[in-house]
Amino acid sequence: xxxxxxxxxxxxxxxxxxxxxxxxxxxxxxxxxxxxxxxxxxxxxxxxxxxxxxxxxxxxxxxxxxxxxxxxxxxxxxxxxxxxxxxxxxxxxxxxxxxxxxxxxxxxxxxxxxxxxxxxxxxxxxxxxxxxxxxxxxxxxxxxxxxxxxxxxxxxxxxxxxxxxxxxxxxxxxxxxxxxxxxxxxxxxxxxxxxxxxxxxxxxxxxxxxxxxxxxxxxxxxxxxxxxxxxxxxxxxxxxxxxxxxxxxxxxxxxxxxxxxxxxxxxxxxxxxxxxxxxxxxxxxxxxxxxxxxxxxxxxxxxxxxxxxxxxxxxxxxxxxxxxxxxxxxxxxxxxxxxxxxxxxxxx
Ligand SMILES: Cc1cc2nc3c(=O)[nH]c(=O)nc-3n(C[C@H](O)[C@H](O)[C@H](O)COP(=O)(O)OP(=O)(O)OC[C@H]3O[C@@H](n4cnc5c(N)ncnc54)[C@H](O)[C@@H]3O)c2cc1C
Numbered sequence: 001x002x003x004x005x006x007x008x009x010x011x012x013x014x015x016x017x018x019x020x021x022x023x024x025x026x027x028x029x030x031x032x033x034x035x036x037x038x039x040x041x042x043x044x045x046x047x048x049x050x051x052x053x054x055x056x057x058x059x060x061x062x063x064x065x066x067x068x069x070x071x072x073x074x075x076x077x078x079x080x081x082x083x084x085x086x087x088x089x090x091x092x093x094x095x096x097x098x099x100x101x102x103x104x105x106x107x108x109x110x111x112x113x114x115x116x117x118x119x120x121x122x123x124x125x126x127x128x129x130x131x132x133x134x135x136x137x138x139x140x141x142x143x144x145x146x147x148x149x150x151x152x153x154x155x156x157x158x159x160x161x162x163x164x165x166x167x168x169x170x171x172x173x174x175x176x177x178x179x180x181x182x183x184x185x186x187x188x189x190x191x192x193x194x195x196x197x198x199x200x201x202x203x204x205x206x207x208x209x210x211x212x213x214x215x216x217x218x219x220x221x222x223x224x225x226x227x228x229x230x231x232x233x234x235x236x237x238x239x240x241x242x243x244x245x246x247x248x249x250x251x252x253x254x255x256x257x258x259x260x261x262x263x264x265x266x267x268x269x270x271x272x273x274x275x276x277x278x279x280x281x282x283x284x285x286x287x288x289x290x291x292x293x294x295x296x297x298x299x300x301x302x303x304x305x306x307x308x309x310x311x312x313x314x315x316x317x318x319x320x321x322x323x324x325x326x327x328x329x330x331x332x333x334x335x336x337x338x339x340x341x342x343x344x345x346x347x348x
Contacts, residue, residue, distance in 0.1 A: 006031050007347050010154055010172040012136045012187055015043025016329055017320040018178025019124035020336030026128060028344045033170060034128055035158065037135035042121020044296070044322075045113065045329065052212035052290040053247030055237050056117040058299075060223075060251065061085055061110040062329035068337060069330045073111055081123050083241045085112045087222035092281055095228030099281055104225065115242040134158045134166055139175050141190035141315065152316055154190075174343055177319040178336065180298035184310075184319045191315035198310065201323050205263055206299035207254040209274045211291040216248050219282040230258045230277045250288075252278050259299070267293040301327045309339035313346040 006029050011018045014036035026032045036043075044058035064073040076082035087110075093100040113120040138157040144150045153171040160166050175191070177184035177198070185198040222239035226232055237249040252274050254262070262270050271293035279285050301323040310319040318339045322328055325335035 007173040008033070008170065009174040009176060009343065010035065010136075010139070010156055010170065011176040011178055012036075012139070012156075013043065013176075013178030013183075013321070014038075014041040014121065014125060014130050014132070015178060015321070016045055016121070016124070016332035017322065017336040017339075018043075018176065019121060019128065020333045021176055021178060021320055021340045022128050022130075022336075023124060024337055024340035025343060028340070030174075030343075030347075032128065033172070034125075034130040035134045035136050035156070035168075036130065036132050037161075039133050039161070040118060040121070041125045041130060041132065042118040044299070045117045045121050047116035047118040048210060048294070050210070050212070050290065050292075053238065053244060053249040054116055055210040055249050055251050056112070056240070057208045057210050057251055057294050058296065059117055059329050060233065060235055060253075061112050061240075063108055063110060064330060066330060066334055069333050072333065076120070076123075077111075079123070081114055081120060082111050083114055085110045085240050087235065087239050088220075089223045089225075090221045091225045091227065092229075093227045094281060099283065101221075101224075112240045112242075133161050134168070135160075136168070136187060139177075139187045139190065141175070141317075154316070173316060173347075175317040176339060176343075177317070178321055179319075180321060181301075181319075181323045182298060184321065188317060188319065191312055191317040194310045194312050194315065194317055194319060197307075198319055201305055202302040203298035203323060204256050204300060204302040205259045206256070206296045207259045207262060207270050207274065208294045208296060209250075209252040209254075209271050209278070209291060210294065211250045211252065211275060211278070211288040213248040213250070213286050214289050215286065217250060217282060217284045217286060219284055224281065226281055229281060230254055230274060231281060232256075234278060234281060250278070259295075263295070263297075267295065270295075309335050309342065311339060311342040311346075313342075318343060 046058035223235040
């Protein structure tokens with residue numbers, strides 16, 4: 001696109017889907033501005049740094065099956081941004097009340113960001129206009145005036161992390177909601193068809209615990225899928241490539257039903273219950289030197305859909321994210337790419 005006044009796009013959400021969409025549209029000649037409510041970028045490709053070590057407390061790893069995503073992963077590997085992770089991985093069944101272990105040899109290649117998951121978002125954001133600490137609270141569409149050549153445009157309102165209003169002066173030809181579906185539905189009130197679709201695709205929560213230990217946990221594995229338990233996943237973060245091997249940091253994820261039932265429970269109580277279950281799963285009674293729980297209210301999609309993205313040329317808006325295009329990190333990337341393609345095609 002070689003226009004004097006290229007079309008502008010507001011992208012709300014600087015996770016994998018929003019950053020992928022932003023980069024594709026910017027490369028296609030659009031003027032793109034990205035907004036995110038967090039202080040950093042990457043969304044659920046997240047890393048928490050503490051005095052007791054670093055934890056990838058959202059996405060643990062990702063797989064790459066779609067050729068478009070595999071090509072990106074290959075490029076990230078050559079950049080030193082991503083590496084395969086081959087943990088000592090087991091499946092643990094707790095249904096009988098005690099752990100029954102089986103090795104996992106599924107041939108799946110699992111990738112992680114280097115030196116941490118959140119570096120993927122940081123790298124994707126390079127060269128993009130990204131405004132962080134900015135929660136977009138409202139998006140309003142002003143219709144164009146027929147016969148005058150004036151186009152419909154989107155304006156945004158937002159607040160910072162302290163709840164103070166921030167000035168968002170831009171006018172945008174397109175609005176992209178690259179957030180979890182409930183947040184997308186809030187933003188898409190002036191694109192009613194898309195809002196209804198977003199509302200029909202709920203997300204589910206996940207409680208995570210970030211626990212560090214003074215000495216290695218003698219679990220006999222680095223990561224485990226857990227069944228029949230409050231937990232679904234436990235992993236030694238420092239077993240991933242590029243991490244500080246001396247900081248014994250474990251990430252525990254709770255099961256969907258358990259997380260839903262405990263959604264509004266105090267974080268300390270959740271943390272204690274998940275740690276107790278971790279002791280039963282690993283058979284290791286070491287107390288952590290530090291532990292905290294983090295609630296992901298919108299951890300992943302609750303239902304599946306065949307839609308790759310939401311798009312409506314009539315309301316000049318769309319949505320992308322892992323709740324479309326098959327979920328997870330790979331799905332978020334494909335969803336962002338697909339939405340960028342639809343917008344570019346509609347603008348030619
Ligand atoms: C506990 C957990 C474990 C996971 N494990 C894996 C795994 O092992 N493998 C895998 O592939 N995937 C995993 N995932 C899923 C993976 O993290 C996501 O699929 C992917 O990162 C989603 O990217 P996204 O761009 O769709 O959304 P997000 O990463 O959620 O990005 C959305 C962004 O929108 C921002 N935002 C929301 N509302 C607003 C607003 N109103 N204004 C401004 N900004 C806003 C948010 O701050 C966020 O940064 C896991 C996720 C969680 C939470």
